[in-house]
Amino acid sequence: DYTNYQDELMIYWSDIKSDSKYASPFYDEDKYLTFEPDHGGWNNIRMSMETVLIMAHAMGRTLVLPPEAAIYLINDGSKG
Secondary structure (H helix, E strand, O other), X not given: OHHHHXXXXXXXXXXXXXXXXOOOOOOOOOOEEEOOOOOOOHHHHHHHHHXXXXXXXXXXXXXXXXOOOOOOOOOOOOOO
């Protein structure tokens, strides 16, 4: 039976209690992480923003964002 075979291959997430006490060696609330967006298209900026948000959270750092700027091919269609 294919269903039973598939169930045997599945491994479900379970909480590991010791993981909740783990502290990253990079965790430091007194430090900063800066972000400069890619000069490419919207998807490149979105993916890099998602990554830096997770990194800042994991390392306990304050995320510093750049000033507001035009995004390539979004605001007025220009390349600059």
